[in-house]
Amino acid sequence: MNATATLRLALAALVRNRTRSLLTMLGIVIGVAAVIVTIAIGVGASAQVQTNIQKLGANLIVIQPGSITAGGARSGFSGASTLTPQDGLAIAALPGVAAVSPLVTLRTQVVAGQNNWQTSVSGVAPSYTFIKSWPLASGRFFTQSDDAAAAKVAVLGQTVIAQLFPDGSNPIGATVLIKGVPFTVIGTLTPLGQSGMGQDQDDTVLIPYTSAMERLTGLTTVNQLMVSAASANVIDAVQNEATTLLAARHRIAPGQPDDFQVRNLQSIAQAAASTGAVLEFLLAGVAAVSLIVGGIGIMNIMMVSVSERTREIGLRMSVGARGVTILRQFLAEAALLATAGGAVGVVVGIAGTTAIALAAHWPTQIPPAAVVLSVAFSALVGIFFGYYPAQRAAQLNPIEALRFE
Amino acid sequence: MTPVVAVRDLRKVYQLGDTEVAALRGVDLTIEPGEFIAVMGPSGSGKSTFMHIVGLLDAPTAGTYAFEGTDASNLDADARADIRSRRLGFVFQAYNLLPRTSALENVELPMVYSGVPEAERRRIALEKMEIVGIAHLAKHHPNQMSGGQQQRVAIARSLVNNPGLILADEPTGALDTATSLEVMRLFARLNAEAGITIMLVTHEPDIAAHARRTVAFRDGLVVGDAPNRERAA
Ligand SMILES: Nc1ncnc2c1ncn2[C@@H]1O[C@H](COP(=O)(O)OP(=O)(O)OP(=O)(O)O)[C@@H](O)[C@H]1O
Ligand SMILES: [Mg+2]
Numbered sequence: 230m231n232a233t234a235t236l237r238l239a240l241a242a243l244v245r246n247r248t249r250s251l252l253t254m255l256g257i258v259i260g261v262a263a264v265i266v267t268i269a270i271g272v273g274a275s276a277q278v279q280t281n282i283q284k285l286g287a288n289l290i291v292i293q294p295g296s297i298t299a300g301g302a303r304s305g306f307s308g309a310s311t312l313t314p315q316d317g318l319a320i321a322a323l324p325g326v327a328a329v330s331p332l333v334t335l336r337t338q339v340v341a342g343q344n345n346w347q348t349s350v351s352g353v354a355p356s357y358t359f360i361k362s363w364p365l366a367s368g369r370f371f372t373q374s375d376d377a378a379a380a381k382v383a384v385l386g387q388t389v390i391a392q393l394f395p396d397g398s399n400p401i402g403a404t405v406l407i408k409g410v411p412f413t414v415i416g417t418l419t420p421l422g423q424s425g426m427g428q429d430q431d432d433t434v435l436i437p438y439t440s441a442m443e444r445l446t447g448l449t450t451v452n453q454l455m456v457s458a459a460s461a462n463v464i465d466a467v468q469n470e471a472t473t474l475l476a477a478r479h480r481i482a483p484g485q486p487d488d489f490q491v492r493n494l495q496s497i498a499q500a501a502a503s504t505g506a507v508l509e510f511l512l513a514g515v516a517a518v519s520l521i522v523g524g525i526g527i528m529n530i531m532m533v534s535v536s537e538r539t540r541e542i543g544l545r546m547s548v549g550a551r552g553v554t555i556l557r558q559f560l561a562e563a564a565l566l567a568t569a570g571g572a573v574g575v576v577v578g579i580a581g582t583t584a585i586a587l588a589a590h591w592p593t594q595i596p597p598a599a600v601v602l603s604v605a606f607s608a609l610v611g612i613f614f615g616y617y618p619a620q621r622a623a624q625l626n627p628i629e630a631l632r633f634e
Numbered sequence: 635m636t637p638v639v640a641v642r643d644l645r646k647v648y649q650l651g652d653t654e655v656a657a658l659r660g661v662d663l664t665i666e667p668g669e670f671i672a673v674m675g676p677s678g679s680g681k682s683t684f685m686h687i688v689g690l691l692d693a694p695t696a697g698t699y700a701f702e703g704t705d706a707s708n709l710d711a712d713a714r715a716d717i718r719s720r721r722l723g724f725v726f727q728a729y730n731l732l733p734r735t736s737a738l739e740n741v742e743l744p745m746v747y748s749g750v751p752e753a754e755r756r757r758i759a760l761e762k763m764e765i766v767g768i769a770h771l772a773k774h775h776p777n778q779m780s781g782g783q784q785q786r787v788a789i790a791r792s793l794v795n796n797p798g799l800i801l802a803d804e805p806t807g808a809l810d811t812a813t814s815l816e817v818m819r820l821f822a823r824l825n826a827e828a829g830i831t832i833m834l835v836t837h838e839p840d841i842a843a844h845a846r847r848t849v850a851f852r853d854g855l856v857v858g859d860a861p862n863r864e865r866a867a
Contacts, residue, residue, distance in 0.1 A: 234746065234749075238746065241735075241739075245732075245733070245734045246734075540730065541732060544730045544732070544743075545743070545747070546691075547689075547691060547718065547724050547730075548719065548743055548744035548791070549716070549718045549719020549720070549747040549748055550719075551711070551715040551747075552711060552712070553712070554747065627691050628686050628691050628692055631730065
């Protein structure tokens, strides 16, 4: 008997036992749908983390204080910073460097009239908006001369504006008190939304780093140097040269650990990607387990089916079916059930994913390979778990099978 | 002419735990083409065992069996299945039709395994259903038919591969007297008009009387073999 004939026999048997077939499929449907939904959420989330990291800025290299110990673990950032704006100027002179901005951060109270708000205040250089690819919504950004004068000017993020100017009035020209010091608002930033780490990036006030150091922190050091390489090709070179330069400037003896660390966005992106991969792997594992449970369901029902249909098997054998033909029919039934269950599961999974994306506003993505693989896997599950019952059916003795009550 | 069935000193021993049950203890029998034989005997005399071996559903423990001139004593399960598929037809006491399946599809079933193309299957099945007088029930399912009608479906099914031998184990065992008579007349007509060789197992002399020859079994041996002088009509 050829394959089409076997499939048609199997199909006829499945249609004859419609309810049982549908119930058997249910396990696989749920398994495959679970696989699709979890993969869609996992892939969607890590894709969003990636784009968010890309959004952080062009060819960004971040230099932070602190060292890497021999074991590879980072010592805390809490250690006193040794990074200075002069380090930044020196790095800016290196070839391949497009822009450098120091970053001085503090959390403090900002007051405008009756309204006040606890926010993150960042002291940065004029190149900051370029480094972050963050355009202004209105007004202007500060200049070199604002920097040189430690001018009391500020640029506000949208969340801060919403908190301090709830009546919708134009903040430009208004005075805000930052840690009690009056600053004039000269510009507003476009909304950026949440960062990949879930922070509200618009909850920020930008001021010249010189003003932040002289008027707010009173320190001569900065929290971070943000360096933008001229192109993606020179990121590694810039990173190496900046490391060498800073080590020399900080008089780090050879063999001693640096008191700073230089990281680029790619390494951060890679770290995030590997975290995402672990997550996807876990989710897919859980989903695969549910598929296997579905397969065991198939085996169960096929076993029941074989004993329920013992007389039918005996009859088929008596009219000339070989054992192997019976085996193939039962295998085909299991594979058909599992594949059909897989196909329905894909539809349910896509529908479920869409529903979740709409309801929870989660980013989701369904890779076509996941669809193909989960259907193929469920067919395999069907064949694997269908084999034992099919084998039992094929080995029945026709006389005993016919006599079976 | 080559006999359809030729068995010599056929023996069958069943192993039941430690005890051995000798169901057949040396049967000799020849069935020529066109014969209509009734096998009779008390319960446990080995009638069904004999029919299963002749029908190649089971293998003998000892002795020889030639089916249509070829030795069939030592065939494996697949080879037996192939001969059943092409040359043998079965009718059972319990009809054994596939449930939730139309009469037509039930009749077609043996041809599915012997590889007859679909259109041809349909044509042959309808033709045989016509012969046994149930063509108008082609679309009915077994649970929509009387016992006699179901047994006719089973008889049509046994005919589709033009078998050299039809084996019927108590085919009227589940039917009332009137329906039994109709079914036996059908067998007699198939034998007389189409020349189909039939071996039928029964307890009842009235039923056996429709055959042309009666073989009596007792304790696994043939104890009587005679043509029927007075055939029922
Ligand atoms: N599968 C089996 N295992 C063990 N013993 C068996 C088996 N089949 C039949 N027997 C025994 O073989 C003997 C013959 O049985 P068989 O079924 O051939 O009798 P029968 O003439 O058909 O009887 P009945 O008229 O009751 O159908 C009996 O003693 C029976 O118990
Ligand atoms: Mg019997």
